[in-house]
Structures are given as structure tokens and as C-alpha cells.
Amino acid sequence: MDDKLKKIRHSLAHLLGAAVLELWPDTKLAIGPAVDNGFYYDFDFAKPVTDKDLGKIEQKMREIFKSWKDFKKTDVTEGEAKKIFGHNPYKTELIEEHAKAGDKLTTYTSGEFTDFCAGGHVENMKDVEKDAWKLSRVAGAYWRGDEKNKMLTRIYGLAFATKADLEKYETMIAEAEKRDHRKLGKDLDLFTFSPLVGPGLPLWTPKGTILRNELDNFVWSLREAKGFQKVTIPHLTKKELYETSGHWEKFADSLFKITTREGKEYAVKPMNCPHHTQIFARMPHTYKNMPQRFAETTMVYRDEQSGELGGLTRVLSITQDDAHIFCRHNQIRDEFNGIWDIIDRLYGTFGFELRVRLSFHDPKHAEKYLGTKEIWQNAERELEAMAKARGAKYFLGIGEAAMYGPKLDFMAMDSLGREHQVATIQLDMNLPERFDLSCVNEKGEKERIVMLHCAIMGSIERFSAVLIEHLSGNFPLWLAPVQVKIVPVRDTHNEHAEKIAAELSAAGFRIDCDTSDGNMGKKIRDAKNNKIPYTVIIGDKDIEAGKISVESRDKGQLGQMPLAEFLEKMEKERKEKR
Amino acid sequence: MDDKLKKIRHSLAHLLGAAVLELWPDTKLAIGPAVDNGFYYDFDFAKPVTDKDLGKIEQKMREIFKSWKDFKKTDVTEGEAKKIFGHNPYKTELIEEHAKAGDKLTTYTSGEFTDFCAGGHVENMKDVEKDAWKLSRVAGAYWRGDEKNKMLTRIYGLAFATKADLEKYETMIAEAEKRDHRKLGKDLDLFTFSPLVGPGLPLWTPKGTILRNELDNFVWSLREAKGFQKVTIPHLTKKELYETSGHWEKFADSLFKITTREGKEYAVKPMNCPHHTQIFARMPHTYKNMPQRFAETTMVYRDEQSGELGGLTRVLSITQDDAHIFCRHNQIRDEFNGIWDIIDRLYGTFGFELRVRLSFHDPKHAEKYLGTKEIWQNAERELEAMAKARGAKYFLGIGEAAMYGPKLDFMAMDSLGREHQVATIQLDMNLPERFDLSCVNEKGEKERIVMLHCAIMGSIERFSAVLIEHLSGNFPLWLAPVQVKIVPVRDTHNEHAEKIAAELSAAGFRIDCDTSDGNMGKKIRDAKNNKIPYTVIIGDKDIEAGKISVESRDKGQLGQMPLAEFLEKMEKERKEKR
Numbered sequence A, B: 001m002d003d004k005l006k007k008i009r010h011s012l013a014h015l016l017g018a019a020v021l022e023l024w025p026d027t028k029l030a031i032g033p034a035v036d037n038g039f040y041y042d043f044d045f046a047k048p049v050t051d052k053d054l055g056k057i058e059q060k061m062r063e064i065f066k067s068w069k070d071f072k073k074t075d076v077t078e079g080e081a082k083k084i085f086g087h088n089p090y091k092t093e094l095i096e097e098h099a100k101a102g103d104k105l106t107t108y109t110s111g112e113f114t115d116f117c118a119g120g121h122v123e124n125m126k127d128v129e130k131d132a133w134k135l136s137r138v139a140g141a142y143w144r145g146d147e148k149n150k151m152l153t154r155i156y157g158l159a160f161a162t163k164a165d166l167e168k169y170e171t172m173i174a175e176a177e178k179r180d181h182r183k184l185g186k187d188l189d190l191f192t193f194s195p196l197v198g199p200g201l202p203l204w205t206p207k208g209t210i211l212r213n214e215l216d217n218f219v220w221s222l223r224e225a226k227g228f229q230k231v232t233i234p235h236l237t238k239k240e241l242y243e244t245s246g247h248w249e250k251f252a253d254s255l256f257k258i259t260t261r262e263g264k265e266y267a268v269k270p271m272n273c274p275h276h277t278q279i280f281a282r283m284p285h286t287y288k289n290m291p292q293r294f295a296e297t298t299m300v301y302r303d304e305q306s307g308e309l310g311g312l313t314r315v316l317s318i319t320q321d322d323a324h325i326f327c328r329h330n331q332i333r334d335e336f337n338g339i340w341d342i343i344d345r346l347y348g349t350f351g352f353e354l355r356v357r358l359s360f361h362d363p364k365h366a367e368k369y370l371g372t373k374e375i376w377q378n379a380e381r382e383l384e385a386m387a388k389a390r391g392a393k394y395f396l397g398i399g400e401a402a403m404y405g406p407k408l409d410f411m412a413m414d415s416l417g418r419e420h421q422v423a424t425i426q427l428d429m430n431l432p433e434r435f436d437l438s439c440v441n442e443k444g445e446k447e448r449i450v451m452l453h454c455a456i457m458g459s460i461e462r463f464s465a466v467l468i469e470h471l472s473g474n475f476p477l478w479l480a481p482v483q484v485k486i487v488p489v490r491d492t493h494n495e496h497a498e499k500i501a502a503e504l505s506a507a508g509f510r511i512d513c514d515t516s517d518g519n520m521g522k523k524i525r526d527a528k529n530n531k532i533p534y535t536v537i538i539g540d541k542d543i544e545a546g547k548i549s550v551e552s553r554d555k556g557q558l559g560q561m562p563l564a565e566f567l568e569k570m571e572k573e574r575k576e577k578r
Helices: A004-024 A051-067 A076-087 A089-100 A165-177 A181-187 A206-224 A238-246 A273-282 A327-348 A363-368 A373-390 A460-471 A491-506 A520-529 A539-545 A563-576 B003-023 B051-067 B078-086 B089-100 B163-179 B181-187 B206-224 B239-245 B273-280 B329-349 B365-368 B371-390 B460-471 B490-506 B521-527 B540-545 B563-576
Strands: A038-044 A073-074 A104-111 A113-116 A133-141 A151-159 A236-238 A256-259 A265-266 A292-301 A315-327 A353-360 A396-397 A405-412 A421-430 A438-440 A446-448 A450-455 A484-488 A512-515 A534-539 A548-552 A554-560 B038-044 B072-075 B108-109 B113-116 B133-142 B150-161 B236-238 B258-259 B265-269 B292-301 B315-327 B353-360 B392-397 B407-413 B418-428 B438-440 B446-449 B450-455 B483-489 B511-513 B534-538 B549-550 B556-561
Touching: A004 A038, A004 A051, A004 A104, A004 A113, A004 A133, A004 A151, A004 B483, A038 A133, A051 A133, A076 A089, A076 A113, A089 A113, A104 B483, A151 A165, A181 A460, A206 A292, A206 A315, A206 A327, A206 A460, A238 A273, A256 B258, A273 A292, A273 A315, A273 A450, A273 B556, A315 A327, A315 A460, A327 A353, A327 A373, A327 A405, A327 A421, A327 A450, A353 A373, A353 A421, A421 A460, A484 A491, A484 A520, A484 B239, A491 A512, A491 A534, A491 A539, A491 A563, A491 B418, A520 A534, A534 A539, A534 A563, A539 A548, A539 A554, A548 A563, A554 A563, A563 B108, B003 B038, B003 B051, B003 B113, B003 B133, B003 B150, B038 B133, B051 B133, B051 B315, B078 B089, B078 B113, B089 B113, B150 B163, B163 B181, B163 B460, B181 B460, B206 B315, B206 B329, B236 B239, B239 B265, B239 B273, B273 B292, B273 B315, B273 B450, B315 B329, B315 B460, B329 B353, B329 B371, B329 B407, B329 B418, B329 B450, B418 B460, B483 B490, B490 B511, B490 B534, B490 B540, B490 B563, B521 B534, B534 B540, B534 B563, B540 B549, B549 B563, B556 B563
Parallel strands: A353 A396, A484 A512, A484 A534, B353 B392, B483 B511, B483 B534
Antiparallel strands: A038 A151, A073 A104, A104 A113, A133 A151, A236 A265, A256 A265, A292 A315, A315 A450, A353 A405, A405 A421, A421 A450, A438 A446, A534 A548, A548 A554, B038 B150, B072 B108, B108 B113, B133 B150, B236 B265, B258 B265, B292 B315, B315 B450, B353 B407, B407 B418, B418 B450, B438 B446, B534 B549, B549 B556
């Protein structure tokens, strides 16, 4: 968000606060910041306020709007500020906090409304385009986001620089709602939830499982070409593994813990790296068999708060297409490069635009990081040189590295212009220390190795959600759960339809040959609703001509063609993953 | 075990008891039955006895053996029995128990040794062949198998009808030790255990994972041809699912339970059927889309006692190649038949001989079973007719059915003549009731369906263990983790070797091209130790002739042949799964 837009949004939050106070003077105001698409303000209302009140509040805002000019700044002492806001526990808490931190305390006044605020408004309310904002919805929100605190009422508004921008945004949101993966997931019968199994634990249907497996197989084919090998680990471990790795403490809150019948402590894995180290460590290694690349698509489990679970974007059971590379320092660049190739290929296949953040350490706080300065500088120099050499769209994120190594964070822009954080490649100098992982080098010495963590889809659940919305459920041929629907014109054509179906199946295509009683029109509509790439109609004229009639989901009627031609066309399309 | 052999073994248990009492008169005897390969006796020794004492005990047995003739039976009252064995708490417990049950109480005497015993001995000790038995080992065993009781010392002996039988058995055991899957698993680098992860939680290496996946893919290819569809479920569930299914109570001891951060109760799944019902139940069904066949290879977890864990035969993480068929009553026979085909094919591929037990209900206790008499009779009649029609080796197990349906239990005989309980097909009339699963039939009525449970390998861990020992690690080409090892005679042949390797890899074979520094002899020995099906040698003569020299693991030297001929041979072998 650019600075000007941020100021517009923040100014509108003040306006919202003013309107609410005029309508319900005994309301206590909490905070009102700018956000990505507008602004909000959190209120502690004496009486509940709902979406139905939004019209009235917005009307009041527009009334006040006309009378506001600028934001008058006043420096205040803690005592003065508390005098103004003393009746309000939220503002009081903020005032005390800022005073304690030694911040300058300021208030800003427009019209009759004064707020405790650090600034960042438009110079004049004329800079706010009156048709470029509106209130959007009411939601609950805990004070300071902490569920132990009181639940406040949050009123959201949309705000943009121009009316056109607002309309564009609203169109995008409407389209996004149509494409909501929760809706399409049900319509296309990809996954389901059961109240008995619980939220955040999706059950994948036959069609959804085809989607998952095709995606996973594709990533694996890219990995196999880069020398990865599959391994298999259980989902449980004794506590000792995570005590050694440090995760027992670090993941304390989100770890599902188990006490066995014998009173031993176990955990369900929240990540795979510690287990994978134990496969690497099963035997001594020399430089000759480095690097080693272990890949495994497997579920990890994290104890999320149930309020945060929704669809596939936040789940308890996360299927990671995970991999770990055990390598020497001088192999880091090649290995990063190899994984980057895979990421480019996967996201490119679906037309996502990628940006990458080089998440580096902050040299001003060198003490925060594990490993020597030299290793960090070398690694980061190589990563940036690589990004340059690849001609990638990248930017630096100084201070964004993990404590134990720099990383590449990939962002994918979808067809609605929304950006999603997706794949990550991460260097790890920590676990090799903790698990004493090494190889014998050319000089016969023990050499400490490093690990790379590299999920490509990240989680299949989240990737599927992004992909379903990006494609609006129109999966390309290779990925579509049903690839061709065959519709006989009348039941006298059923036998011929089944012969065609058998030939297509034999070529490895997933076919739905609909010889049920229903009428042809309904069958074709079903094919469209299910977003099946091709529909083949079989009638008298087709049989006479020794051809089939083909309709493409994406290109409309393709007319009659011999079966062999259709097969060839589909095989090419499947192979090229178009 | 035939009755005569059982009598021989039981008689030898008495002899063992007598010998121990002569050597250490203050020993307390517990029980001494016949077992599958001989006999044992459990003792409460005043001083520890170990394997080192076996020679002395056996010598004493042979001394007494000469003087024994028959077993003299005496009827006794509870009072009389207690008088004889009153100093012995184990015998006293048994006497009281049998008296309470109203059993006739008897003692048997040979020479100077009298035991409290219900009978079953040889008529004369001459019937025991003196060279056909020996003591074998000492182990610990809880009194009555209950870990809360005192740990006793168990002395095992081997006993057969003839010396030749004993020798045959010992040869088999020695061979079984060589083939022990725990040993071969390590030698062939298939799986490993980590003390940090814990016992019963195998970590599968790249080679072991190939083995697992090839097996699983084969079973899946057989399933796919029968109309199965893959589904995917998480490993966790809320308690509610198992309360509905009845497993929360039934699996109470072996369920890994979890309490979430919000205090909710979850479990790690010990089986997949309840989850699968929830996929079936996501929408209404009609007779037109019945049956539905869901397959999923996934890990289940059971809280076993750590003392019972060992290698792959008893693990906490069990990978089931599981499937559930939801079908109508009139589809049961066809579905059983289809699964039976798959079982025959898998076990036949490896040369296992199969027997099947038809586990039926006991009509004398009809009250024990769910479902109507008619359903049971129909189902069982059809299962037996099917077994007959298939010409299968089968026998009836009356009373062996589960409460909720009859089953087929398959037993596989391995190459050492050991029989393993493997696949099971089970009819289930219970879960469809509990989860209210139905379809709408031709008359438009709601019709209760049934479920079939049908794992083919059962657990991949246990199946792998059986298979490794059955094949002694000599996996057929299609299954071998490394299929061909290429050995250049000198390093000048490395380049050519790599070209050959690339061509074989391109045909989808798993190749190890060994261009390391080591000498050729060692490389070939390594190939043999790793039980690689083919070794290809590349030297000057091969390059000149435009051929390769091939050695087969199973058939020895195959001589020179063109690469194309070798490829064709391998492709045929792989396809035919020989």
C-alpha cells in the first residue's frame, strides 16, 4: 500500500470513530488502523451493533466528512492524555505503554473529534475521494488479538484512491466469492468435512484424491530428475527427538502430545526434518555420497485454535510435499538453484507470476544468528548472484532470515491479482549441529554439513485452495479428475459410447461414460457444471461417419473428428500440461 | 501338531520338571505344556538359571529318561492335591481353580516325579525317540502371561517324532536366522530405527521406500482394475467418530489419545473404516452408484506394549493397504470374489501357497451375532459356494466369525514351510447401522447397505518382513530397489558404463553405475551382497563387440549380449513380475 493510500485509510478510520461517537456517545474506542483494502476501528459498544447499522454509521460519516478539513496535532504529556481519555481503559493502556517506551505522545483533532494517535493522515480531507470508500462489514475481534481479552466489535471499511479502484476491488471480491475453494470443493466433490471427525480435518473424495496425487506426482517427477529419493517416516516420535531438535520447546503450544499406556511421552510430528535427520544418520557418509536428497509427501499435524480453522487454508492435518537436502557448504548454490528450477516449473505451469524475497540476516544484529559471519556472507552473496543470473523478480528482506540460515521466500500472484506466500527454500545450520550430522571430506576429516528445507507446494491443502480459486476449478486436462465425459444421444448409442470409453480408458484417461436414463441436455449441463475438459457426443451421424463430436470446456464446439485424432490431441495436451 | 506328537512333547515337559527338581529341589514348578516345536516348563528358581545350565539339565533328563516307563494316573480330591503341592503357590492356584470349575483332579507319576496334570502323555517312554529332542533355550515369562505377576524362568525344548524331523527343523531355524528380516533389513539398507524416535517406529530408507511403493503400486493396479478409487483421510479424529463407531470403548487400551490446547479429545486413528464411512456419507446414494470401493494406503497407530515391539512384525506405525467396499446384500458375493482374485494374484506372484479359513458364526450361539439369521445363512452359503467354485484350499472355522459378520482369513505358507496369517476379507453389518449408511433401491426405498473390509497385504510392515524372509532378500527384478549394477573393468571404461546406465535409466530401470575408485572384484561382491538381480560388466572386449557382459543373481553368467537384447529381456521380466 503506498503512503498516500495509507494516509487516506487512516484518516477514514478517524472519521468512523467520530461518527460512532456521535451516534452512541458512551462507546469506548480502541484502535483504528489502515489495512490492505481500507481501514477498521475496534469499538466497545454499550449495546450490540450489527451489519444492519452500517448504513446509519456511513451516513453519519458522510455528514461529518463535509465539515472536516485537516488533522490538528497536539503534543501532550502522559497526564494530559490520560485526562482526555481517562474514561477509556483501551486508550489508557496504550497511553501508558507508549509513555513507558519513551515515545512522544500526540493527539490529532478534526472537527470535534480528538484521538490519541501517532499521526499519518491526509493533509486535507479533500484528498479523500468521496466515492472511493464505503463501510463493508462488522466482525468480532479480541482486544489486542488475545482471546483472553474482551471481544470488541470491529467495523471494516473499504477505501481506495479512486472510485474506479474501489469498483475494481469489489468486482474482484465478487469473483473471488464465486471461486471460493470451499464452495467449488463441494460443487466439484473434491473434499468434505464431517462433524464427527472435526473441523480442520478434510476428507478427500475420489476426485479430490486424484487432484492431490496428480499434483504430487508432477512435483515428484521434477524432483526425481534432480536426484531426490523418497523416504518414509511414521507420524509419531518419542519426546527425545524433539528435545534434541529443540522443537519440544519451540512448538510447545501447537504440538499434539501423547502419553502412552506405559506413561511415555510421544508427539505427533509437526514437521519432518528431525525424523529425516535420523535416516541420514543411520550410517557414516563421505563426500562421495553427498549431497543426499530425501523427499516425502506426508501429513504433519499442528494444534491450531478451532476458531482459526476454515476450508483448506487453515487445517490441522497438513500434507507437506517436503524434502530435505543434506549437503556440504560448497554445494549450497547448486542445490538452491535446482530447487528453484522445480518451483519455477510448477508455478509456471499454472501461470502464476512469482516474486522472491531473499530473506537475509541483519548484520547489525549478528549476535542473533547461528553460524559464522563468513558462512552467512558467502551464502547470501551466492543466493543474490543466483537470483541475478536467473533474471528473477526479487527483492531483499534484510532481517527476514531465520536464526539458523537465510532463505528464499516465493510469492505467487494469482489470476485475481492476489499474492500468496508459497514455496520456501531454507538453509539450516542448526539441526546438523544438534544432531551432529557430518561427512568425511577429501582430507579424511569430519566436516559439518548443512541442511536445506524445501517444500514446493508447501501444503497440498493450501496449494489446492489457491489453485482451485486461481483456475476457478477449470483444471487443465492432466489434472482434471474426470477428463472426458461421453454422452450418447439416445440409449441405442450406449454400446458404441462404451466402446469409445474403453479405448480412451486404455490410453490412461479418466472417463465418465454416462449411459444413465437422464436426457442428453442434462448430461451435457452436468459436464459443464463439473468443469470437465471435454464432452464427447455419440449419435447416429457420428457412428455413420466413424467419428465423434467433441466439445471443449475452454474452446467450445470442436466439431466431428476421428477418435484417433482426438486421442492424439489429448495425449499432446496431457503431456505438455497445458 | 498331531495328537501323538503332542503326547511326546508333554511327556518331555514332565521329564524336564523332574530333572530340575532333582538338581535344585527347592525349585517351584508352574506349568509345562507342549508347544508347536516341542515343550517348555516354567520354574520359580531359588537361584538364577541360564543357558549355561541347559547341558547339565539335559544330561539329568537323559539319566532319568532311561528309568521312566509310563505315567501313572491318580484321582485326587482338592484336599489331597493341596497336601502334595501345598508348598507351591502356582500349583495351589491351579488346583483351586480346577476344583472351583468342578473339573476332575488328577496327578500323574513317573519314576519319583509326580505332577498335577490333566493327562495326555505317551503310554510308554519307549515311544519317545531319544535323539529326536533336546533343550533349546531359557527365557523369562510372567506367571500366566500377566506382567503384574512374578517373572518366572521358562526352559524350552525341541521335540519331534524322529531325529530326521528334528534336524530338518533345526536346519529351517538356522536358515530363518540367516533370513531374519531385521538382519536383512539392515544389510540391504531397507529400514532403520532411531533411539530418539523410538522402537516400533521404523524409518524407511530410499531403498526400503522403493520396496514399499512398488508393492503398494502393484496392489493398487490390481484394485484399480476392479473399480476401486483412492481416497485420503487425516490420521486424527475427534472422539465423537469413535464414540459413534464403538471403537472409543473397544480400542480403549491401544488408542493413542490427544487432548488439544482447547481441551478437546482427539485420537490417532487405529483403523480407517470410521473415517471412510464419512466420505461415503457425504451425499445420498442410489442403487445406481453402488457398490463404492474406497482404497487408501495409510498408517494407523496402536499403543502396543514396548516389550512386544520387534523389527517390522510388531510396530506402532502400521501401514495398511486398506479398502472398504460399500455395497448391497446382493453384491456381497461378487465383491468377495473380486478381492479374492487380487489376493490370489499378489500371493501367487511371490509363490506363497494359500489356505483360507471360512470364519463362520456358531449357530448354537445365534444370540452373539448382529444381523438376521437369514443374512448370515445367505452370506455363508454364498461364501462356501464361492470357495468351492474357485477350487480353493479351504476349511471351515465355525464360531470364528466376528460379531458383525463372517470373514475369509487367508494363511500363506512361506518357502521355509512357516504359515502366516495374512489377508482378511470381512463382512460388516455393524458400522452401516451405527453410521446409518444406506442407498435408495429400485423401489425408491431406503435400503441398509453392508461394508466389506479388505486389506490385501494387511500391513506393509508385516508383509515386508514375511516377504524378505520368504525370498531371503532376493527380490524379483520389478521389486528390487537397485535392479542393475554396472561395473566398468577399469576407469577408462567409466564413460561407456555411464552411457549404458543412462540408456537403462531411460527405460525406467533403477541403476547403480559404480564408477568409484574401488576394484572390480569388490564392486561385484558388493552387488552380490546387495542381492542385485543383474550385474553388467563393461570392459574392452565388450566395447569392441558392441555388447555388454551380464551376470544374473539367480542364474549366474549369461555371457555377452547386445544392450537391446538385455533391455528386452528385462522389460519382459519386469512386466511379468517373475
